[in-house]
Amino acid sequence: MASTPDTTERYAGLSNEQLIEMYRQMVLIRIFEEKCQEMYTRAKIGGFLHLYVGQEAVAVGTIGALKPEDHIITHYRDHGHAIARGLDTNALMAELFGKATGSAAGLGGSMHLVDVSKNFWGGYAIIGSHLLMACGIGTALKLQKRPEVVMVFFGDGSTNGGEFYEAMNFSQLGKLPVIFVCENNLFAMGTPIAVHTSVQEIYRKACAFDMRSERVDGNDPIATYEATLRAVEYARSGQGPVLLEAVTYRFRGHSAQDTQKYRTREEVEQYRTRDPNQVFRKRLIDDGVMTEEQAVQIEQQAEVEAQGSVDFADQSPPADEKWLTEGVYANPIEPKF
């Protein structure tokens, strides 16, 4: 379907095909996550499960503006980023099931999805720590004179600890090609933003480092896409890092066990009226970019894919017991007695 001049203008030059693909990714993330919740309830998934429901427009818009050779490193709420980068949902679900076919062979679980072949350097579960690794990736890219950038995701709750400030300083000092994407979902686990940080407009924290920064509506995939294009152009041209703040809201609890005492049901319902997936769906249909039938088909296909990933995970063999005796080292050296 060809874009009319009117829509390409309003949609950052994206073609209808690209816009529909963005919607497909948002739907796939949503349905995959709801499937995860169901599998958690059925005890197929253990440990901590942090769902991305409500934040889809951040991952899809930002990652959509990267090239495949650009790098991604992220936090523990990592399913959305993995899907937006195109990781195999079978391997992702299998990882959550602790199976041998998982993206990390069943050793990492929900918080540590990975696929190095897609330049997806993994999810990290110690708040703020991986921002410094992103600076390391940026340092390597610069030393190796490579044209790529690295995008690092983190939450508002990460911006109070020391590692965030170390990363801001290191990256700006070295003019590193790092795009910091703060997914401000208004809560650090269960602590509201007004309680946990003194400056609640996270993008303003960049000013202490003379770093370029921008705040965008994280529920609008076109807004996150456009802001990322600007940031990537800046970083790729060697001018240095950018801090993007995407303001969003997660509809599910912090983790699957969260009783959500820190917010009211009314507040969540209020935000649900601005559900990024529903808003984008309506917008694309209203603007003639996508038909209702196409939307339904995308939703059905996502359901099939998500269920397929569950079936794949279910039928996969358990994690290989070889990992009890190997894998700790790339170059194992046996202790000698």
Place this chain on the structure above:
Amino acid sequence: MAVMTVREALRSELREQLKDDRVFIIGEDIGYYGSTYGVTAGFLEEYGTEKIRDAPIAEAGIIGIGIGAAMLGMRPICEIMSVNFSLLAFDQIINHAAKLHYMFGGQITCPMVLRTTNGWRNLSATHSQSFDPMFAYVPGLKVVAPATPADMKALFKASMEDPDPVIFIEHTLMYGVKGEIPDEPYEVKIGESRVAREGKDLTIVTYSRPVHLCMEVAERLSKQEGIECAIIDLRTIRPMDMSKALESFRTTGRAVVVTEEWESHGVQAEIAARLYEHAFDYLDAPIERVGFREIPFPYATNLEDQVVVTPARIEAAIRKVLA
């Protein structure tokens, strides 16, 4: 054979390593200041700011940058000036560097070398500690702590060639120690101990700076009383090669363990446990341990002298085990 100090041996191997495009050094005061212990003095002028990267005082960042760069195929050398400051980077070291390879199912490697120093002398409670057992406790790390110039050079090379994160522990009181460096190429592998001194009466198991103190005591006891102590220098404490220590212990039946760390819950406890586990039947006397007295380091010299490992304390332990 050339005679070099530990410092010179390290400098010579760092120069070798810096020829590799993948290698850079990042740390505090390694460049403009001229290097706290002189190991990288003059390197900034010689190699420039890309390879000799003066870092802000931000230890987590120094290690995090090393990890990220290593993930992308660089061979970073991260210098933490004093091991006491490494505590600020323990998240990066233990939660990340040590975990990446396993946690991601072998997809990511972290070939990073963390150079740091143990050491003390009138530096009081926060600048005199050693944390060898805290590193050695962690699966995923390799921990190397050589004692001689030749081993420093060879094991630093081995650490740089290893695909895993290596904690390379130097000692502020050992940089001036001299020793012979072979002229011909030689190799020391990570995880191989050495017999520093042969002896039939007692086995001393040690590593790093105390090796030299033990040698001093052993030579004196040999000359004055004919007591022959074997000295085993472990050189690497994770993985830990106990083969030579056990071989010696099975002939002497008596052992003293000497390390610079607080005496409980440490590497010396691990060494003693392995001697008991693997050579219990050869035991002729309880194993003695010599380490730091278990208090924070006091500043005053008269007090500090009684906290640290000294030839007198080593000798007392030897006599107790031989009694």
